[in-house]
Amino acid sequence: MKTVITVAIVEDKEPIRQSLAILVDGAEGYSCQATFENAEAALDYLPTHAVDVVLMDIDLPGMNGIDCVRHLKALCPYTQFMMCTMYDEDETVFDALKAGANAYILKRSPPHKLLEAITELHEGGAPMSSTIARKIASSFYTSQAVSPELEALSSREREILDRLAKGHSHKEVANELFISPTTVRKHIFNIYGKLQVHSRVEAINKYLGRK
Amino acid sequence: MKTVITVAIVEDKEPIRQSLAILVDGAEGYSCQATFENAEAALDYLPTHAVDVVLMDIDLPGMNGIDCVRHLKALCPYTQFMMCTMYDEDETVFDALKAGANAYILKRSPPHKLLEAITELHEGGAPMSSTIARKIASSFYTSQAVSPELEALSSREREILDRLAKGHSHKEVANELFISPTTVRKHIFNIYGKLQVHSRVEAINKYLGRK
DNA sequence: TTGAAAATCATACAAATGGCGTATTGTCGG
DNA sequence: CCGACAATACGCCATTTGTATGATTTTCAA
Numbered sequence: 420m421k422t423v424i425t426v427a428i429v430e431d432k433e434p435i436r437q438s439l440a441i442l443v444d445g446a447e448g449y450s451c452q453a454t455f456e457n458a459e460a461a462l463d464y465l466p467t468h469a470v471d472v473v474l475m476d477i478d479l480p481g482m483n484g485i486d487c488v489r490h491l492k493a494l495c496p497y498t499q500f501m502m503c504t505m506y507d508e509d510e511t512v513f514d515a516l517k518a519g520a521n522a523y524i525l526k527r528s529p530p531h532k533l534l535e536a537i538t539e540l541h542e543g544g545a546p547m548s549s550t551i552a553r554k555i556a557s558s559f560y561t562s563q564a565v566s567p568e569l570e571a572l573s574s575r576e577r578e579i580l581d582r583l584a585k586g587h588s589h590k591e592v593a594n595e596l597f598i599s600p601t602t603v604r605k606h607i608f609n610i611y612g613k614l615q616v617h618s619r620v621e622a623i624n625k626y627l628g629r630k
Numbered sequence: 631m632k633t634v635i636t637v638a639i640v641e642d643k644e645p646i647r648q649s650l651a652i653l654v655d656g657a658e659g660y661s662c663q664a665t666f667e668n669a670e671a672a673l674d675y676l677p678t679h680a681v682d683v684v685l686m687d688i689d690l691p692g693m694n695g696i697d698c699v700r701h702l703k704a705l706c707p708y709t710q711f712m713m714c715t716m717y718d719e720d721e722t723v724f725d726a727l728k729a730g731a732n733a734y735i736l737k738r739s740p741p742h743k744l745l746e747a748i749t750e751l752h753e754g755g756a757p758m759s760s761t762i763a764r765k766i767a768s769s770f771y772t773s774q775a776v777s778p779e780l781e782a783l784s785s786r787e788r789e790i791l792d793r794l795a796k797g798h799s800h801k802e803v804a805n806e807l808f809i810s811p812t813t814v815r816k817h818i819f820n821i822y823g824k825l826q827v828h829s830r831v832e833a834i835n836k837y838l839g840r841k
Numbered sequence: 842t843t844g845a846a847a848a849t850c851a852t853a854c855a856a857a858t859g860g861c862g863t864a865t866t867g868t869c870g871g
Numbered sequence: 872c873c874g875a876c877a878a879t880a881c882g883c884c885a886t887t888t889g890t891a892t893g894a895t896t897t898t899c900a901a
Contacts, residue, residue: 516767516770516771517772518771521764521767521768542760543760543761544760544761545758545760545768546763547763547767549750549753549755549756550754552755552757552758552763553755556727556731556758556766557756559728560727560728560730584831585835586831586832586835616797618797618799620795620796620797620831620834623834624795627840
């Protein structure tokens, strides 16, 4: 049996929307079921007319493509979402993935690549433009240089900082470790010195590596 | 000028190592500079004889491929590492990426795909077997259940909480938002009520989804 | 064993924070 | 128009926290 991959397109610019639709419909094995010029229309239609793959522009008038995916993902669990955008900015990429996007390609990709990507996506892959893929892979890399500052902490200091990070007060930590609250405060003071910060939240951010 | 991509191979099984080397050396534009049958030998040689791309098996006798990458990455910043393995287990994949691997492909990939991957890697991409790519993309997806409590926050409250999370004091936030410190404190008080917490760090933990 | 670093504790002070009550203004949906 | 709610703002109080000075004991490597 021949499997046809059903596709929907969300893109506000008329010419781009048209050419994408023609590209998809013209290729064997693909069928463009619907096109929308904004997120709201897609949210209205797709939950009751599920398709295999949605090509989603990010920069839309009104609700943006990322929020649109976030909503649709919950309503159409079997639909795959491919973000299609002009830009490859860091935050946008990660926000899209967090929202549930399964693929992220740049509009400047050649048409045949687009069709390949749709197939790959439908077969369980996660096609990404190469620069995007590199960004994502790199995001996991934490140069094992845990920042020399953290290395300077003694094990006791680390234990205390860890409990502070859980939201405990110095009194609570004192009780947990069976030491005086003053001692805990002294440790905290020393920790601040080593990490070169002046508040609890700053220390915790350094400890947990959030910048 | 023609650019030749220099490659090194770390793989303990003799026949596989040989066939990979022949594959790489036989193709135009690729040159296999060295092969190693264990991580230690690679760690010994590569820091002083950098190559463009290293194909790294994970399951090695002695030190495993992931730890090997971790060490080499610090010493050979311009070298790209491609993990080459039989398995696609979750933890292994993420550990490899955290260690600094730039690509992750399964050995069952066809030879021509391997060469393509080397090129893509060298050109700044991050080739992944499709199942791997999907795993990675999915790892970002946090079912939008942001905990109903966070939903209760107004946008102003969210903005303030976000700045607190960066380590700013209420006075600093007040200056940033051009409102009175008292107002900021009132907001913080309301935030605590909605999140059902009693301290700044607890609120931030809920906000950032750390449990 | 000797010296440095770490861990412990005390006291003190000022600033920041947590926990209220109250009030004004503006917006929005019924 | 009314009630609900968000945002703004002030004041008051008790506690926590950041900073500082000083001291004793443990630990561990040189």
